[in-house]
Amino acid sequence: MWSLYHHQHLPFSGLFRYRKPFSPFSANLFHGFKLNISNVRKRRGYRLRNRIFQVRALDEDTFNISLLDDWGIDEGTAGTLISSSDGEDSDGDFILNPVSDIDLPSGNVSTNDALTVTATRFAMIAKGRRKHRIRLGILNNLGLIVFLLALLLFVDWCAWKIVRQPLAPFYLSRPFFISTALVSIVGYLFVPFLNALKVHQNVRNEAPVRHHKKRGTPTMGGLFFIPIGIGVAKLIAGFSSVEVSGAAVATVAFASIGLLDDILSLIKNHNNGLSSQIKLFLELAAGTLFAFWLDTTSISSPYSMKMLIPLPAPLGLVCLGKCYLLLTSFCFVSMGTGVDLTDGLDGLAGGTAALAFVAMSIAVLPICSELAIFGASMAGACVGFLLHNRYRASIFMGDIGSLALGGGLAAMAACTGMFFPLFISSGFFFLETSSVIMQVAYFKATRWLSGAGHHLFRMAPFHHHLELCGFEEPTIVAGAYVVSCLLALVAGYVGLISA
Structure with missing residues (x-):
């Protein structure tokens, strides 16, 4: 499951679950996704500011799908709604909609372990480098x-x-x-x-x-x-x-x-x-x-x-x-x-x-x-x-x-x-x-x-x-x-x- 959050790493105020969690092993994070700006919700009258956002993998238990109805989102919309913090500098809420169904590579590792996810990605890169070395x-x-x-x-x-x-x-x-x-x-x-x-x-x-x-x-x-x-x-x-x-x-x-x-x-x-x-x-x-x-x-x-x-x-x-x-x-x-x-x-x-x-x-x-x-x-x-x-x-x-x-x-x-x-x-x-x-000679001499x-x-x-x-x-x-x-x-x- 993918999420976007504020560059100041503020905590989440609204946590939601997507029905079909995405695999966290995608080499291209935004492959198959587009940012739906039209569905951005503004709260307390604040406008969406130009900020830098980071993308991270969260636990599949982090989100609750039952709260989607409160935001008036259609159940048929395959989207994940994520809220930023409730502070006065809150930037708003974003929805990531998959453009189409895609098959992402999967791995037999727990999505709760970010280090394992990172190691798996590096392993996939290393596998490609091994093929390159074999060709060499x-x-x-x-x-x-x-x-x-x-x-x-x-x-x-x-x-x-x-x-x-x-x-x-x-x-x-x-x-x-x-x-x-x-x-x-x-x-x-x-x-x-x-x-x-x-x-x-x-x-x-x-x-x-x-x-x-x-x-x-x-x-x-x-x-x-x-x-x-x-x-x-x-x-x-x-x-x-x-x-x-x-x-x-x-x-x-x-x-x-x-x-x-x-x-x-x-x-x-x-x-x-x-x-x-x-x-x-x-x-x-x-x-x-x-x-x-x-x-x-x-x-x-x-x-x-x-x-x-x-x-x-x-x-x-x-x-x-x-x-x-x-x-x-x-x-x-x-x-x-x-x-x-x-x-x-x-x-x-x-x-x-x-x-x-x-x-x-x-x-x-x-x-x-x-x-x-x-x-x-x-x-x-x-x-x-x-x-x-x-x-x-x-x-x-x-x-x-x-x-x-x-x-x-x-x-x-x-x-x-x-x-x-x-x-x-x-x-x-x-x-x-x-x-x-x-x-050997240098080691013994020193x-x-x-x-x-x-x-x-x-x-x-x-x-x-x-x-x-x-x-x-x-x-x-x-x-x-x-x-x-x-x-x-x-x-x-x-x-x-x-x-």
Whole structure:
């Protein structure tokens, strides 16, 4: 029921009930109503003054329909008569007549609670904003797919100029297409399966408030898109490629670490699986074993020697010797941790990882063309997963997916020496990792100096800081995609001129 009253908030002297109370949940308050000035009653000879009136919802028990007869209002008139105060400044009485019968949205809340009414209206607004964010998530996916396809088709078109030897048609586009199609199809079968098994995401208590609504979303999506990406690469590149086999084993090893972490998280029923120290130790162990495998295995290299890092002119080839092994271990740990920290928003880690894989595929194409197939296939697997992981996500990749992506990127760089293009294409991952390091260091330093620790960011990693600053998830993801697209172009170009 709606009422108009004096701007000085004076009490009502006449209270009336309307036969069919209107719902208080209308977004447009005066929709379907008109102010009937002809029915204005003037009392004590005072004229209606120009005043500002406010509209509020009152209790349905506030009005008494029996008093309508005293004012001589026809019972057939669908109006609500409201009186102002009886003071000398009384402005008169008003009647709101509905123009026609309308259906207003209703809610299961009490009309006696104005705060609940307000909250319901805001919820209706938020529902519209969610639909807007969902559309933004779809646009992010479309933009990413168009960019990756255009880039891969362009590289396939001029690949003979890059490699100086004939390659199969659609050399990089074909594994990308196949992996994308397979992952997107399998996802429609695998997501309900994980949901039925109640393999659900656990949200940290210290996470932003809006993330708590993600509880109950299936996780461990890496179980279906990581094997598809590896399998397609092995089938197309052939099982005789040592580099592809080594990258596949490294990806599986890091996926196993993530799987163990996810299983422990589900068993403990909270978001704490492996401790950070144990996880770092396992990543370091896997990276070190891969480095020793590189040292003892004969891999193809256009320079007839290993442990080289190609850099743009005038630096050229840089031989690190045994330091190459240390750099390899560091790269595995940093990439695994970086992708894992980035996996905090819908579509953020998958999209940025797909761009990094495409950049690495272009960079390693002149050195090891089979390994470029591995990168294109993994990028396609990430894009296929994004069809289920965009806002709002129906599944998360979990640590099994994020750690595997980091391990695969590091393996591509270690097998070819393309560490510099990797660091460029993974710039967003290093931003996320650096934000956590700076947050911890700044807090400890200020606590040691002043006795009270202070935060450099509102929350780390950096994407949570942007969330708390008021940015929406799809907006943050779109910005990350734009930055990663530029970094991917630069990384691919640097790799080509370095080879």
